[in-house]
Amino acid sequence: MVTIMRVLLGILFMAHGISKFQIGLGNAAGWFGSIGLPESAAYVVAYLELIGGIALIIGFATRYFAIGFMVMLVGAIITVKLPVGLLGNAQMAGYELDLALLVMAGYLAIADERGVGLDRLLFKTKTQ
DSSP: OHHHHHHHHHHHHHHHHHHHHHHOHHHHHHHHHHTTSOTHHHHHHHHHHHHHHHHHHHTSSHHHHHHHHHHHHHHHIIIIIGGGOSSBOSSSBOSHHHHHHHHHHHHHHHOSOOOSSHHHHHHOOOOO
16 A cells, blocks of 8 residues: 555656646746746745656655655745645645555555565665
8 A cells, every 4th residue: 555655746746847847847947036036046945846756756755756756845835835725725625635645654664565566676665
């Protein structure tokens, strides 16, 4: 089950990263700036989502990327999503999905199990 959760989380983050590259990193940076965040954060987030998503899919450095995603999600919730509430408003989604992703990433960050993936092969961790 942990493998399914890890791969799903990886797919979701990879898709978000790909979408930032598709609209153009400059446009993503502009949006970050328009909501009061440093534009450079868009580049960090886009690469973390893309590379970290791929890493989770293949099961590489799971704990470290999960921690990175947790930091990113807490930042997104506090700076962007919290003002619009749990379910959001007509202009923006709320933070309900971010909370679910945060819990999934948190589990992967602290769990001993990694499931089937490169972490298991490289570090001989348990599977579930």
